[in-house]
Amino acid sequence: xxxxxxxxxxxxxxxxxxxxxxxxxxxxxxxxxxxxxxxxxxxxxxxxxxxxxxxxxxxxxxxxxxxxxxxxxxxxxxxxxxxxxxxxxxxxxxxxxxxxxxxxxxxxxxxxxxxxxxxxxxxxxxxxxxxxxxxxxxxxxxxxxxxxxxxxxxxxxxxxxxxxxxxxxxxxxxxxxxxxxxxxxxxxxxxxxxxxxxxxxxxxxxxxxxxxxxxxxxxxxxxxxxxxxxxxxxxxxxxxxxxxxxxxxxxxxxxxxxxxxxxxxxxxxxxxxxxxxxxxxxxxxxxxxxxxxxxxxxxxxxxxxxxxxxxx
Amino acid sequence: xxxxxxxxxxxxxxxxxxxxxxxxxxxxxxxxxxxxxxxxxxxxxxxxxxxxxxxxxxxxxxxxxxxxxxxxxxxxxxxxxxxxxxxxxxxxxxxxxxxxxxxxxxxxxxxxxxxxxxxxxxxxxxxxxxxxxxxxxxxxxxxxxxxxxxxxxxxxxxxxxxxxxxxxxxxxxxxxxxxxxxxxxxxxxxxxxxxxxxxxxxxxxxxxxxxxxxxxxxxxxxxxxxxxxxxxxxxxxxxxxxxxxxxxxxxxxxxxxxxxxxxxxxxxxxxxxxxxxxxxxxxxxxxxxxxxxxxxxxxxxx
Numbered sequence: 001x002x003x004x005x006x007x008x009x010x011x012x013x014x015x016x017x018x019x020x021x022x023x024x025x026x027x028x029x030x031x032x033x034x035x036x037x038x039x040x041x042x043x044x045x046x047x048x049x050x051x052x053x054x055x056x057x058x059x060x061x062x063x064x065x066x067x068x069x070x071x072x073x074x075x076x077x078x079x080x081x082x083x084x085x086x087x088x089x090x091x092x093x094x095x096x097x098x099x100x101x102x103x104x105x106x107x108x109x110x111x112x113x114x115x116x117x118x119x120x121x122x123x124x125x126x127x128x129x130x131x132x133x134x135x136x137x138x139x140x141x142x143x144x145x146x147x148x149x150x151x152x153x154x155x156x157x158x159x160x161x162x163x164x165x166x167x168x169x170x171x172x173x174x175x176x177x178x179x180x181x182x183x184x185x186x187x188x189x190x191x192x193x194x195x196x197x198x199x200x201x202x203x204x205x206x207x208x209x210x211x212x213x214x215x216x217x218x219x220x221x222x223x224x225x226x227x228x229x230x231x232x233x234x235x236x237x238x239x240x241x242x243x244x245x246x247x248x249x250x251x252x253x254x255x256x257x258x259x260x261x262x263x264x265x266x267x268x269x270x271x272x273x274x275x276x277x278x279x280x281x282x283x284x285x286x287x288x289x290x291x292x293x294x295x296x297x298x299x300x301x302x303x304x305x306x307x308x309x310x311x312x
Numbered sequence: 313x314x315x316x317x318x319x320x321x322x323x324x325x326x327x328x329x330x331x332x333x334x335x336x337x338x339x340x341x342x343x344x345x346x347x348x349x350x351x352x353x354x355x356x357x358x359x360x361x362x363x364x365x366x367x368x369x370x371x372x373x374x375x376x377x378x379x380x381x382x383x384x385x386x387x388x389x390x391x392x393x394x395x396x397x398x399x400x401x402x403x404x405x406x407x408x409x410x411x412x413x414x415x416x417x418x419x420x421x422x423x424x425x426x427x428x429x430x431x432x433x434x435x436x437x438x439x440x441x442x443x444x445x446x447x448x449x450x451x452x453x454x455x456x457x458x459x460x461x462x463x464x465x466x467x468x469x470x471x472x473x474x475x476x477x478x479x480x481x482x483x484x485x486x487x488x489x490x491x492x493x494x495x496x497x498x499x500x501x502x503x504x505x506x507x508x509x510x511x512x513x514x515x516x517x518x519x520x521x522x523x524x525x526x527x528x529x530x531x532x533x534x535x536x537x538x539x540x541x542x543x544x545x546x547x548x549x550x551x552x553x554x555x556x557x558x559x560x561x562x563x564x565x566x567x568x569x570x571x572x573x574x575x576x577x578x579x580x581x582x583x584x585x586x587x588x589x590x591x592x593x594x595x596x597x598x599x600x601x602x603x604x605x606x607x608x609x610x611x612x613x614x
Binding site: 005006010133140141142143145147148149310311312 | 362383390401407413416
């Protein structure tokens with residue numbers, strides 16, 4: 001626990017972590033402010049001459065002309081479902097309603113799904129820089145002078161990256177949710193936000209946090225093997241491209257579907273609906289199994305390699 | 313029990329032999345100097361001692377086998393290996409606090425260690441902004457953090473100004489006086505001569521000499537300083553007489569003579585002079601400097 005606390009502190013002290021978290025918080029704030037400003041329901045009127053004025057979907061009069069609610073008309077099946085008369089065309093105003101109100105109760109689940117994928121990539125960045133940056137003249141050798149059991153030290157780093165990435169994910173999602181709630185309360189609607197909703201969103205958040213942590217742990221291992229941040233990041237972004245290619249070929253699909261990035265993205269997005277799509281694993285359990293197996297395998301390999309290699 | 317015991321240590325890098333069956337025994341207590349020219353294997357040995365690399369042979373540190381048992385004695389071993397490496401984005405204090413936290417040491421030790429190396433004022437600055445000397449001081453502070461029984465210092469004076477080097481000497485002597493063992497590698501022979509009780513000289517991966525500094529300096533003494541009472545005429549008489557007896561004689565400082573003679577023939581010098589009625593005021597061996605000894609020992613190593 002002492003080593004874990006040390007590594008967590010080391011993780012949180014790093015400028016890369018602070019900058020990336022700060023950037024994430026800022027981006028979320030900006031998006032929420034933009035949503036707040038744009039949150040409104042607008043109506044535009046379009047003049048058109050029609051063969052007859054429908055009896056339903058009338059929404060009063062404007063400038064001496066009857067107003068027809070376009071949304072209502074769409075719901076009812078369209079204008080021409082009404083029997084036209086043969087009279088001369090009649091001018092009417094069609095009312096188009098645009099609803100851009102923030103409704104956290106309805107949209108936050110999609111927000112978390114989108115953030116899950118982004119947080120997976122954030123985890124990759126955080127994990128790959130954590131240990132790779134410590135090789136060479138940056139302190140890993142000095143750490144070994146205080147804890148020479150390399151397996152133990154690496155295990156502490158794995159745990160710290162997993163916990164640290166998960167906490168970062170929870171923080172960013174909570175911050176985004178808070179912003180959306182404020183925007184919804186001020187200029188939108190908070191309908192649907194209740195205890196059950198909170199429990200559901202907590203589950204979504206845990207899933208996204210797990211994706212961020214798994215991304216971090218896998219990238220940490222690759223960073224430990226490569227000992228270069230840029231190589232570790234390059235490997236993962238290369239994997240994204242390779243997975244995208246493989247999954248679209250008949251021969252490479254099993255490989256692509258079971259690649260680490262596909263597993264991690266599936267956990268992050270929570271999209272298990274289509275077995276052929278990008279994040280196409282059939283269930284959360286399956287996705288966690290794929291991503292977890294990669295994280296464990298890469299970690300064991302990295303720890304073994306680290307325990308045998310020469311440290312400068 | 314020896315503080316460090318190394319037997320038959322071997323290490324090669326792609327066919328280049330760095331350590332060629334090195335044997336070394338560092339007694340407990342005092343300051344032990346580890347000397348050798350560049351590429352002799354000093355740093356490789358130290359890195360093997362602290363488990364940074366694997367070499368064949370056996371290593372025992374404070375009675376436990378290394379690297380397997382290093383974890384059990386690591387709190388009693390402080391080491392500074394090559395250039396001190398710390399995370400560049402953290403301050404000196406944060407770097408030390410993280411190390412202290414990893415061993416459960418109280419943070420008061422961090423402040424004490426920083427003060428001991430004179431870094432308190434700059435402890436809040438980023439490590440990346442430190443000068444070479446400050447980095448070296450922080451490395452030593454990390455060593456002191458553990459309150460170690462054995463200190464392993466690889467070129468601790470690197471980058472230090474003369475005042476810093478004097479402080480380092482004082483610190484090394486002070487911790488040795490507290491009963492700790494200090495194993496220090498250096499290429500600064502004057503530093504070693506002033507600081508160390510025992511030395512080992514390593515060349516081409518092998519230990520070529522080991523013992524107390526005094527023994528090393530006296531080893532192979534072949535010159536004696538001779539002072540006779542009186543002035544220049546007496547000195548010239550003594551010089552001529554000794555030359556008649558087959559000794560090589562050179563002018564020394566002041567009115568002294570330097571006579572070439574090995575230890576067995578030293579008595580012949582007094583006998584020859586006394587036989588002519590010239591009485592000695594002083595006959596003392598002329599010690600070679602550590603630099604001379606070092607070059608003699610490391611020269612022409614196969």
